[in-house]
Amino acid sequence: MKRSLLSVALLVALSGCSLMPEYQRPETPTAAGWPEGEAYVGSANAAQEQQMELDWQSFFRDPALRELIRVALENNRDLRAAALNVDAYRALYRIQRADLLPLVSGDVDGSRTRTPEDVNQTGDSDINSQYSATLGVAWELDLFGRLDSLREQALQQYFATEAAQRSTRISLIASVANAWLTLQADQALLQVSRDTLNAYEESLSLTQRSFDVGVASALELSQARSAVDTARVGIERYTRQVAQDRNALTLLLGRGSPLNLPAAADNRLESDLLATVPVGLPSDLLYMRPDIIQAEYQLRAANANIGAARAAFFPRISLTGAVGTASSELSGLFDGGSSYWNFSPSISVPIFNAGQLRANLDYAEISRNIQVAQYEQAIQTAFREVADGLAAQATYVRQLQAQRDLVEASEDYYRLAERRYRTGVDSYLTLLDAQRQLFEVQQQYLNDRLAQMISEVELFKALGGGWDTNAEAIPGSG
Template identity: 80%
Template sequence: MNKSVLTLALLAALSGCSLIPEYQRPDVPTAQAWPEGEAYAGTDGAVAGQQAPLGWEAFFRDPTLRQLIGVALENNRDLRAAALNVEAYRALYRIQRADLLPAVSADGSGSRTRTPGDLNQSGQSAISSQYSATLGVSWELDLFGRLGSLREQALQEFFATAAAQRSTQISLIASVANAWLTLQADHALLQVSRDTLKTYEESLSLTQHSFDVGVASSLELSQARSAVDTARVSIERYTRQVAQDRNALIQLLGQNLPTGLASAGDLERDQLAPVPVGLPSDLLYMRPDIIQAEYQLRAANANIGAARAAFFPSISLTGAAGSASSELSGLFEGGSRYWNFSPSISVPIFNAGQLRANLDYAQISRNIQVAQYESAIQAAFREVSDGLAAQATYIRQVQAQRDLLETSEDYYRLAERRYRTGVDSYLTLLDAQRQLFEVKQQYITDRLAQMTSEVDLFKALGGGWDAQAHPLPAEG
């Protein structure tokens, strides 16, 4: 019996072997620094080099927007599904981890059998009884690390789903922010259209009066009416877009808009914190989608170890100890002790190449994950580079559009004054009105594009740049 115990201890000590290939992170398939050039000029200002932790609560300064994001994080169904997916993979990991340990069970059974006389040597029928109570143990010795490899694969997949949940959360935050900014922009465009319609109607009234007294021509009157109709079309278009923006926001929130919600704010307000630039390119490793891709690569790497281990023998130990008796009353009396020990070994001999194909598949899957990991890094690098280019150029573009707006307002005021005094024709005034309307619309559109590009850059940087802000969950 002592030899058996020593043998089991030796086998247990050997069960730490692993055939998982040594993991090596693939080389980064991008440049070691962000791109430079005219498009990026101006991005190295006062905030350059700042790397203090910054989460969404600090980045989004608008209290209403922070309230909306908080509601979405509580109620959005996609985020809820991502969280449940993490719990599902946690359970799968726990199942795989349990296979490494012995399974212990307690069993009790009893039976009574009547045997006909023609089946008994005595020629008489007989009734026999058998009762047993046992404690059983079964254990597959993981000598070559197959179970350990599967456990490691399950763990890495669990971590990958946790990173995917974080990625979903960041995407949701950015989507809510962009939806709120779009709603503000369409509100502003709707108001501009209403103000313009009022101006056009005043011009139409003035032109109608001039036409009635024979001063204005029928062409000028038709042009004035056309301008009014154009503004009315814009009002209906932006009224529809505002309603659709609200619907999109409600879907993201997972509920109706909160009561007492402030009306859409002014895009001119400073609603976003400056996004630090001058950050190192290896910050991309902290993006949750990059983390997810790397854990999926680690899982594929661990699966190779399981496929390799399948070529080797598998050893299982089963045993039971307890009490057995032909009488229920004598089940636990002296002399009723019962035990059995049944080790088994299975050696693969011929399987028509199945094990080889499984290993090839595992290795190919790992190579696929390498390619997807590298692709994810390249996509992330481009997103950040595009964001940096947008940050610099939109600052200059919006300022130029603001200057153009001021010039157009001056042009309109001058054209209106000259038309009223009879110096210029109505065509000049109409041109000034249309230009001012278009420039106002373009300014709002450019300002929206600037702010959404900053939100997208925040998202591209992983929703922040604090490596400790979102640790991985415990194995559990």
Template identity: 80%
Template sequence: MNKSLLTIALAAALGGCSLIPDYQRPESPVAANWPEGEAYAQQSGASQAQELAWQQFFRDPQLRQLIGIALENNRDLRVAALNVEAYRALYRIQRADLLPLVSADAGGTRSRTPGDLNQTGQSNISSQYSATLGVAWELDLFGRLSSLREQALQEFFATEAAQQSARISLIASVANAWLTLQADQALLEVSRDTLKTFEESLALTQRSFDVGVASALELSQARSSVDSARVRIEQYTRLVAQDRNALSRLLGQSVSSDLLPDGELERDQLAELPVGLPSDLLYRRPDIIRAEYQLRAANANIGAARAAFFPRISLTGAVGSASSQLSGLFDSGSDYWTFSPSISVPIFNAGQLRANRDYAEISRNIQVAQYESAIQTAFREVADGLAAQQTYARQVQAQRDLLETSEDYLRLADQRYRTGVDSYLTLLDAQRQLFNVRQQFIGDRLAQLVSEVELFKALGGGWDVQAEPAVDGEG
């Protein structure tokens, strides 16, 4: 009889239905193609972008080494990894509720009863010993527990995607910090070179002033240029130190001197980015993947809320042996068993179950909106990156041409001043213009490289697209 009841219960549990709504991915709320116009390059029309690992995108070996250190030591990324493990454990807890709970218990009691409490008037010592094997099981006939398990599983997947998003953000942050440090070092060097030029001009103007050729105004302007260059040197010295501190924070350790940037700020430090269609972002960007997993989790929660309207059936039983003597605990005739099925049917709960279901459905709708918002944000970030890619290339080239023109202007102004053709004001204007143009060129180059890194991040680069992460007991 016991086997028959267990067989019926097992069949009922395995045949339980699911009240989770059929999941359908929301339609993409963005265009099928990237924007077109003067700010954008002509796209190749490739149907799918090729994966580009960060080791391929960042060509500088020092930068690649720094990124590797950050991926090992960064504390924020470590927290993200621990969050994944925490949600893995929560999923295992929820999954365990689907299976019977089996426990083995043993116990014994020995008590003395006084004579005035005993019918015989004599004191009595009694003993009882037992060993039991108990089973408790809630039959998941309407899929409440399986819905909760599915919700926990999708939340675990979402956390794993969040870890991947944090990883990509860290890679981009290290690259941007390294490029910023490189730019500020270049600006510091430009300021030092300019200071030398201004000091030479000041010395020349001082000699001219001493012999009555230069005016006091020209001498004052020359000194002003020197002081301005000194201010810039201190400014960039401070920024370089702060850039190193920011890089150390991302690495989780101090930056070794041999890993500091020592080359020119050039575009060839980064590889060309393969760009596919907007639909690629659905499979490549971890934030979109995370939003969809969260949507799936909210969808599964609706199934649990619906199942709460139906009866909950639990089976509790035990089989074992009991005896008044420890030595006779397993003797013939000492066995016993209990079987206690129970059912709980919701009748009146002041609308609580209906409110829980409504809340689950509203939460699902919120997740739909957040999923669509994540897609729109990704589309905008990539579109902005594509526009920046083309416009910065032209802007940097124009700034390079202006730099060459300014260098020629300074050379001619210096010759004309030394030969007495032009005043010092012309030379001063040429020096200041060249200083400003050199600073602007470095700033534009930095902005170009940072925009490339941000486009790499927006495209979901640096993360190999894999199957859903495996959890214990799952494929």
């Protein structure tokens, strides 16, 4: 008995050996700093490196937009499913962790059996009773780290789902912001179309009176009517887009009640809706992006799975034992001399499996290499997204200023063309060209302004949706 206990103690002491490869983060497949050039403001790399906290409440300055984001975070179904997915993987990890510990069970059994006299050797019928109370233990010794590797794999997958939830949250915030900005832009375009229609209808009325007295030609009258019809088409198009924008925003908010949105203002897109995202950030902040964190945890999980595949080549040792008491009488179940015990160790050694274990190891190693490629791809994609955002941040400022100047020039051209037409200096074709040009540049300016704000939101998202100096980093990332 003492030798058995010593053997068990020795096996327990040897348990914990791991065949899992030591994890090493792959080399970063991108440059150490952001790109430089004409498309960027100064030198992003020369700017002072800094860590800062910039959450979405600070970045989005409009109260109505912040309220919409808050509602979406509470009700969006994609985010809710991501949270439930985290709970599911947490439960799977707890299941895998439990395999490392002994399984203890308590059983109480009882039976009474009557044997007829014609089948009993004594020729008499009798009744046999047996009662037992047993405490059983079953334990697989993890000598080669198979169970521990599986536990580590489950843990890393759980961490990956947590990062995926944060990534879903950031994407939702950006999607709500972009949908709201698109709605504001389309409402502004609708208002521009209505103002243009009013101007065209006024011009048509004047042209009609001129035609009636023989001053304007039938061609000029036809051109005026065509301009009115064109504006009417634009109104219907933007009316449809505004309705669709509201539907898209309602879906993101995750609730069916009507949206209590403020009325569109002519200068709403001109207001300071977004905070400025600083450009002087080191590229290693990409490691704070949830999607990159998720990719690295998945890589760690694949690395742990190799340890489990390697350990499968080695014997599995299980210890099974029981201790209890038994008696033919229920009243004597706990009397002296009724105790019993058994100890049944077992060992299973793989001898022939038609190459299954080797194939499992090959698959685990290939899966790890796939995760390495996907991790590197995630970093490259993130670097590209930030670089694109920095380029957009610089160029959109200059583009919008040029577009504003073009709008002012087109307004002057329209006013001048209208006066010259009314005084008979120029033809109606010149006035019509000025009207169309003004309408087009106004539309283009609103579209450019929308594109600028969306690019700022995407840059905010590309940098991880804000930085928190207290955020938990990936283990081993330091």
